[in-house]
Amino acid sequence: MNFTSFYIDLAWQYAQQRPIAQQVGALAGGSVGRGEADRFSDLDLNVYTSNQEQPHYSANVRFQEHVIQLHVHPLPQMEQIIGSPWDFRFLEEARIVSDPSGQLQALIAEASEYFQSPQGRERMLSQAKASIAEHQAWLQESLNAQERMTASFAADAVWADAAQAYAYFVHGAMSTGGLLPIMRQLDLYPAYREIRFGAGSIDPDKLLAALQAYRSYLRERSGDGDAFALQTVQDELAARKAARYCETGDLDNLAWQLYAEAFWCYLAATDGRTFEQHVRELPEAMQAHLITLGFRTYSKEQMHTLLKQAEHLIALCEEGRVR
Numbered sequence: 001m002n003f004t005s006f007y008i009d010l011a012w013q014y015a016q017q018r019p020i021a022q023q024v025g026a027l028a029g030g031s032v033g034r035g036e037a038d039r040f041s042d043l044d045l046n047v048y049t050s051n052q053e054q055p056h057y058s059a060n061v062r063f064q065e066h067v068i069q070l071h072v073h074p075l076p077q078m079e080q081i082i083g084s085p086w087d088f089r090f091l092e093e094a095r096i097v098s099d100p101s102g103q104l105q106a107l108i109a110e111a112s113e114y115f116q117s118p119q120g121r122e123r124m125l126s127q128a129k130a131s132i133a134e135h136q137a138w139l140q141e142s143l144n145a146q147e148r149m150t151a152s153f154a155a156d157a158v159w160a161d162a163a164q165a166y167a168y169f170v171h172g173a174m175s176t177g178g179l180l181p182i183m184r185q186l187d188l189y190p191a192y193r194e195i196r197f198g199a200g201s202i203d204p205d206k207l208l209a210a211l212q213a214y215r216s217y218l219r220e221r222s223g224d225g226d227a228f229a230l231q232t233v234q235d236e237l238a239a240r241k242a243a244r245y246c247e248t249g250d251l252d253n254l255a256w257q258l259y260a261e262a263f264w265c266y267l268a269a270t271d272g273r274t275f276e277q278h279v280r281e282l283p284e285a286m287q288a289h290l291i292t293l294g295f296r297t298y299s300k301e302q303m304h305t306l307l308k309q310a311e312h313l314i315a316l317c318e319e320g321r322v323r
Helices: 003-017 030-034 078-083 085-092 103-116 118-144 148-171 179-183 189-197 204-222 233-248 251-269 275-280 284-292 300-320
Strands: 023-029 043-049 057-063 066-074 095-098
Touching: 003 023, 003 030, 003 043, 003 057, 003 066, 003 095, 023 030, 023 103, 030 043, 057 233, 066 233, 078 085, 078 103, 085 103, 085 118, 095 103, 103 118, 118 148, 118 300, 148 179, 148 275, 148 300, 179 251, 189 251, 189 300, 204 233, 204 251, 204 284, 233 251, 251 275
Parallel strands: 043 066
Antiparallel strands: 023 043, 023 095, 057 066
């Protein structure tokens, strides 16, 4: 079965049967947009409207017994894309589902040309480096506040920012699931793996149970059952992800992504407290779940290693900026 074709057809039917007010068109993203969908995939559908006042929002919807992760946006203007190309780079791998006026096709063509131009690539790398600098500042602020666990997550974020930049500028890749396989090709990966995963075994069932329990706890505490990241359907999608990586034997990738998803859940429920404050107020059982999911405190040496690796990755980006 061609799962990409199946999901593109599903997306087209959804866009036709459940149009958003002032809908301009729709794009499929993720594995469907890349043409890599498999039986574990879900559908990321981006719908654009001509209403520039349209607030961005995301929702999990069921359509014909399938999960669609719907993201609604105002149609971006080319000036916005030029101003922040790193944030719009996913347009390069999106697939048009519905575009009756041809506006999406024209926009993507113009945006792609800019992304590949020297000016565009220079600006994109500059923005990627700015994101790294923000996370480095977050790391230092956390250390100054003696919040070492938060600093450790910030160090991970610096590394991930640099790895994503490397994957894009050197390999032309944007897939989250494809990031670690790319990084494994580099000599620096074993040191990273030791810091991130340690020597213990990875148990997918325990990871899923920990994430589900933490998400449920946050949902109940926040009282916002409609929060996108906290909905129960996200556990269903996480289970699919686990099935995929168990089948391929890539448990590192599963652990890496569920660790990030747990932090995403925290962000959806945060009320201004730092992550360190949040963790201290959790019941012991929830703290244990976060440990299972990979939240730990790095040594200063380990943080330094992650930052040095990020510097090296950005240096490789500088060399591979023009591909």
